[in-house]
Amino acid sequence: MAAQSRAQLFAQIRRDYRAGTTKRALKRKYHVAFETVEAALDSAFPQPRRPLPDRGSRLDQFKPLVDQWLRADLKAPRKQRHTAKRIFDRLRDEHDADVSYFIVKKYVAMRREEVRIEAGLGPSRLFVPQTHVPGAEAEVDFGDVTIELAGKLVVCSLFSFRLSFSGKAAHQVFASGGQEAFLEGHVHAFRVLGGLPVGKVRYDNLKAAIAQVLGFSRARKETERWTLFRSHYGLDAFYCQPGLEGAHEKGGVEGQVGWFRRNHFVPVPKVATLAELNEMVDAWDRSDDARRIGGRARTVGEMFAIEQPLLAPLPDEEFETGKWSHQRVDRYAQINVRTNRYSVPVRFASRKVSILLRASDLTVYDGRTQIARHERLPGKMEARLDLDHYLEALIRKPGAMPGATALEQARAAGRFTAVHDAWWDAVRRAHGDAEGTRALIEVLLLHRHMAHEHVVAGLTAALAVGAMTADAVALEARKAAEEHRTGEPTPLPDRAQLARQVGNVTSLTERRLRHQPLPDDTRPMPDMSKYDDLLPSRRRRRDQAGD
Known part of the structure; x- marks a missing residue:
């Protein structure tokens, strides 16, 4: 019976006894022993129940050994002391103890502090309340x-x-x-x-x-x-x-x-x-x-x-937290900063540049002109290459484009999309690998002065109609930019249908891709002799003949 309900029972027994109820009647009314009635009449405060005798456990014979290990821990390094799990494992492995982990954990939690106090070291945790002044610390x-x-x-x-x-x-x-x-x-x-x-x-x-x-x-x-x-x-x-x-x-x-x-x-x-x-x-x-x-x-x-x-006011100017350094760009158009490599535009290869290194990014300057900016790499011996930095070199060496590290990083970052790849495949089939890759690079150069989503929209539209030139992509990208600026679609009703009806579109590129040769042109070549008289050399000879 809980202490509170036992107190209520004692109060009821004492009240009924004062009202004239006999002890025997109280015993029958409340279904308690005669000793309980006597205890209630003797004192209004119930006596605590005697605790049950400790039944002991299988850990009893190993408790001196556990205490010995805990005392040895007082001189051991802090991170190399016994945990309850380690004590449990040692008892099982070294002494074949058939004990419960819960019993070991409970005993270790109780005895660890007692062992410290017995050794005169005091409690391991002691906190002193602190009061802090506003704005001070x-x-x-x-x-x-x-x-x-x-x-x-x-x-x-x-x-x-x-x-x-x-x-x-x-x-x-x-x-x-x-x-x-x-x-x-x-x-x-x-x-x-x-x-x-x-x-x-x-x-x-x-x-x-x-x-x-x-x-x-x-x-x-x-x-x-x-x-x-x-x-x-x-x-x-x-x-x-x-x-x-x-x-x-x-x-x-x-x-x-x-x-x-x-x-x-x-x-x-x-x-x-x-x-x-x-x-x-x-x-x-x-x-x-x-x-x-x-x-x-x-x-x-x-x-x-x-x-x-x-709080104290801040100074008028912030402290420049970045650190300046200077180094020469290598032949791969890269700089090495804290074991990591970052790219700069290829035209700055072999030139000395200035680097402002901050916690989250680094900025590269040629004189006072910013030429590159990268987010810092968290690891070591890594590289962060921007595909845009290598376009001038790739347009001269288009064969290096498919295996370029910068291209793989652009794909992984989502800047070189599946639409880019699809248009690249189509333009290479139409114009060959070298010229097709150069056309792609001309498209990638559009990203420098147009939004990424607009260029992707231009690629999508050009791919839908089989337009395999960078100029066509630029035109479609400008249309997408104009739509975004005005919020209204370009008034060309056929444009939305072209993407769904690619098979109905006839173009020279599509005919070449489908191996359908054009018919021979039997028209005669134009006569340009009359226009030859307009050339300066012809007029000069004619004037000299007249003289």
Whole structure:
């Protein structure tokens, strides 16, 4: 019988007894033993039931051994200590113990802390409540996240900047956790928060910021660019103790990274670019303003509304987080950046160019003119080649087009579509491999000044009517662009039918493809002798003869 119902029973027995009911009648009325009636009349507070004697288990004979292993763990490396599963496996394998994993797990969970206390080390977890001043403190950390980027699973770095008072956090995903990502993440966070803390910002000893840890103190030798960045924004950095000892010093952001990863990166996001993913991350940050942290009475957004006006204002200009470098383009029209290769237009081969490397992209300049821009590759020893950069070379060497690496990457990215391939096959059958490929390259050059979808629409229309020239594709693409601009279809009623009635269209190209020769032309050649008199040389000789 539960404690509450037993108390109610005692109250009813005492009330009826005061009303004159005998003990024997109370025993029969409430179906209880005579001892229960006596206990209820003696005290209004039911005595707790005596606990059942411990029946013991098959683990009893092995408990001293388990305690021995747990005591040995106190001196072992933190990541090489026994888990309940490992203890269970050793008991089964080394001692033939027929025990239940549930019983082992329960005993280990109870005894681990008791063993620490018996050894004089105190509890393993002890938390001290903290109070944070609005607008004064923040914490920064990186965490790994796995995403499906363009169909490939890659591990990226999640940057997190969290205000300690409100819990408002700004996140961004980068291909790596290098210095460019570290600085760019700060700039993004300041832009989202609309200011920066007036007090300390807590950091790990990241290589992006720390060049050397000086002794056992908190003194650090900072990297040059991090010093310049802090000076520009007026940041006051607080560096936690290295290793496990300093993990609790910025526990808020440590938990924030894990919470954000579990709630927004499950299941694994599938995106085409990191820019697309970061737009999703910004939306997640805004939606998280409605959540409450722990038992707080206000939401994150409400707390941030209190804190935001107290943040320090931002400087007028943002810090340039990118890093400049200079190198010469190789004979493959490529540059090598952080073990990865990126293409530039072939006309810049063997020339020296300037490279601005940021966390998520790199931009290539010839002087002050931008000549290429690429999203950074997340891996190593990879290549990112733009097919457009090689068109001038391929028009001279059309035989290199089918096996070009840039072409395969364009197919994989969806820029070189099945319509491109179908038109290319048709034009090669009509004009031969070399001339057909050159015609395709002329079509690809249209992408430089026309939208991709308009060129694809032009290819589709040209393919439907058997028009195997780049000029025909350009004409159809301009029609598609005009339709898109005005929002009205071109007033040509036959155009929509041509795609459905390809068999009714007669063209020279289709006749050649179907091996239907044209009839011989029996008309005589035109006489051009009268036009010869108009040539300057003829007039001059005629004038000289007249003189």
